Amino acid sequence: MTYSSVGERFLAQCAASGAREAFRAPGHGGGWQSLTWSETADRARDLAAGLLALGVRPEQRVAIAAATRLEWVLADLAVTLAGAATTTVYPSTNAEDVDYILTDCAAVVVFAEDPTQLAKLRSGNGFVGDVHHVVLFDGESEGDAVLNLDGLAQLGRHHLAKHPDAVDQVLAAMAPEHLATIIYTSGTTGRPKGVELTHANWLYLGAAIASEGVIRQDHLQFLWLPLSHVFGKLLLAAQYEIGFVTAVDGRIDRIVDNVALIKPSFMAAAPRIFEKIYSRVMSTTGAAGGLQARIATRAFAIGIDAVRRKQQRRSVPMWQRAGLAIADRLVFAKIRARLGGNLEYLVSGSAALAPQIAEWFAAVGLPILEGYGLTETSGASFVNRPGSVRIGTVGVPLPGTQVRLADDGEILLRGSGVMRGYHNLPDQTAAVIDADGWFATGDIGELDAEGYLRITDRKKDLVKTSGGKYIAPTAIESAVKAACPLVSNAVVIADGRNFASILLTLDPDAVSAGTDPHVTVQRAIDTVNAGLNRWETVKQYRILPRELSVEAGELTPSLKIKRAVVVKNYAALVDDIYSGAGHDHRLG
Template sequence: MTAYSSVGARFLAQCEQSASAEAFRAPTVDGGWQSLTWSDTASRSRELAAGLIALGITAESRVAIASSTRLEWVLADLAIALAGGATTTVYPSTNADYVAYILTDCGATVVFAENEDQLDKLRTADGFVGSVRYVVMFDGERGDDGVLTLEQLTDIGRSHTSANPAAVEVALAALTTDHLATIVYTSGTTGRPKGVELTHGNWLYLGAAIASEGVIRPDHLQFLWLPLSHVFGKLLLAAQYEIGFVTAIDGRIDRIVDNLAITQPSFMAAAPRIFEKIYSRVVTTAESGGGAQRALFGWAFDIGVDAVRSRSAGQPISRWRTAQLAVADRLVFARIRARLGGNIEYLVSGSAALSPQIAEWFAAAGLPILEGYGLTETTGASFVNRPDDIRIGTVGRAFPGTEVKIADDGEILLRGPGIMRGYHGLPTQTAEVIDAGGWFATGDIGTLDSDGFLNITDRKKDLVKTSGGKYIAPTAIESAIKAACPLVSHAIVIADGRNFASVLLTLDPDAAAGHPVTDVVQRAIDQVNTRLNRWETIKQFRILPRELSIESGELTPSLKIKRAVVARNHADLIESIYTAKGSRR
């Protein structure tokens, strides 16, 4: 196997190997889709890279991207890699104060901005924030000094290449696997985000580890909508450069299901919330379709889930049950798969805990979900279930080369080539999570079975203790409630320092329409309570007047709940639970 010194070098090698094959597919303004071959992608990103070099970008120079997921994001990121710089990711939803903090902290000198809204966040009275000297716009015209369009940067690159034909090769030759490739700022469920430094070696390891599994093939087509500002989205690009499959890319969340039908991908990765929404929409549609449809749907999934559980337990499926499954597949499951494109071999879940009930439902429909686990600090993925070896309720086994052990207090510790270089400019905080032996403390609690499958119990900091001294892991309870009640979009368990557990709920407005919500929710909670310890059972619930949002600060851009913000925003409502006359104790 050829050893590569940088992501850019690995990308160019794939471009040479697969030159005329399709690499990317993206929507056009007229509603169609355009394709780029590997050769086209190399040409466009090389020109942009030469432009960056002409603007002064050298090894490890920080270049930020503030944009939603789109083809131009990928081209900008590749250009930064080919110029030897280090991509700093900025969520497009990040407010101006945090943008200024991130760009100043990392020392970015060039920023790719999606549009005028992102540009406005970069402006100051006398120029741009921090050390930013140039802003390159994906959409929009050239404005003040220092503001360029993507086309103008391309023209600068062409001129620079004419005078310096080997500019990109020289930049790449200066890189080693230890050089900085990316700074990803953690979402920060509490406090200011920290910049996680990931090297070329980190990304090359992850791409090669994914390729070694043989799960993703060169003939596969991925649909990619995930935020590329998040490590989960970006790791899929590293895998693509290693393997050579095709990626159809469109970051518009409201277009996911429609785009699946159009692009007909082999696989898609998503956060659990996306799978929960698909589940909720399908279930509520079936239930509203009348008695016969509802009965058929329920019958199909009863036998489908039963078969999934039997296979997981190593039990044979009878001929009669096999015949029933064939009927269920033809009448119910095949229609669901067709709505999602008809070609999906598997789905991939990460970034948060996936409810086992949701996983079983998708598996019954012939859409197995490969749940995985990783952190920004571990280049996004350390464990994953394989298609031929799925254990629902676990996050699978470690990638080759990643070591794992469980500390005395249950914390998961990891070591290997995927561990970050450190937190940018924070040596003390780096030393707090990476010990002298190279073991990274994840902050997650879990168990490892004899076959190496990892089960995540909860975030160490999310474990709560009731006033009676009993510990509760909220995540598992919250996932169970969402699985039991498709109307629920978010669930937040409240129990820390309280004498009983309660839950705040938000509803999916489309799914909840026309339902007797309170009764449906209560039945679901009663069902979940039967599987909990006495001190874990939910005694009361409250439905919030609106959904949680990134704009309110209650969700991170990767859709994780900021518990402290939710508790602060709804403090009066929470207090009413525990002070109201007749509260159950």
């Protein structure tokens, strides 16, 4: 059946799935609460009617400024069923940028997580821009202009009592080309741009994912990703199409504990989460010492060698298969059990996954399906499939997505996942989407004979040393993080410099008390340097005194590094590296 809107598709899934579980989330009194598909539909319909009672009209923007939680999902569904368009706002966004985003998109209502988010919306005696109502997830109603979620639902029920077909009439008038979502790209430089995604974009993506048969209706997903980011949002589109269950909890400090508790079938994450799991396991194993550490070291040596053999399409000898069985029983099965015991695969996106991390998880028996997409392409354009993962690539295109490479290697994409355009920016839209519908991604890549895509770098991230040599910083940064479990973030500096250096942060959970991390770090950089061209090698490093943070402006909310901000914040340290006076941590 062809659907005209995400709301129509969602309600069709609710009608088909009825009493089956749709969502679960932490309850207010402890434990977890569940919602069936029918219950989810009822709650979303009441909230949608509440928005209609507030005067929200088709394609008007309704913003959500909150962390990932069940209420975010319900608010988004309410916006969809009311025919409006969700504008996503990260809860970490500062008041100035909140003002810019809400004014630029002309939002009329905002779902705000709590009074802290509400305070960012205040302006004089009212709210910023065109906002006339705010709905709080946590907090009490304040007069007519600030409602809580229950108050909006009650308003909706009163509206439906008078106009029982109100939501159905809105949905009947919706068309696939209508605006569904505006997601502002956090960007590593400049003002964020609002990416306009239509109902057709999300419907295409849900159907394309479902057609692969990788995610099944009996699957349980653990969703912690920021729903303000396209990666989190696309997983909801897939759920409405397929009908699996999603456990929602966006608290990052609870991820590992929640995986063990929820026992999901699959989980999507940015590479940093997989790096932290790898780092924690390897540090724990190393700290154990003795026979246990030797067994683990041998198990991973056998397991990773077997992974590499399979990647090269070479057979695994019988003696090695026997060793793998022992390694699995003594080491790998225990790691899988710590992660719930039911994971069939993991999904990685948002940034490059280091091949060494992918090999490690594959050895454990938890293949990572690395994919690739941008906000401008609805979040997913390529992905590896179970059973045919090619480590170091982002897989092959989703059905309906076309790809070609420009003369300079830039990846060009065309298909139903490509955005309608940048909000209020026709010139910038025309600069990236040509007359034939090809979207210029800004990423450089290579396609192999079987259509697997390898991302080699960002077009704008290539830097040139003072000697005129180009360096791809992200590749070096990923290699260093993979080679050293202690490193949480790495920032290569080389642009206009006579050699490359690197700023590092250490994961406090991975650094053992009383140990000197410099020995481990230097060994890792030596290993990475051995595989680089001479002009790419890292000559010096510095360990920063703290982790990079979103609050300091050094990371985007999706945890991408803002290189220029890091260099600015640590300008004195960078000057020390290149002044010739700094002799600590000199390498090579």
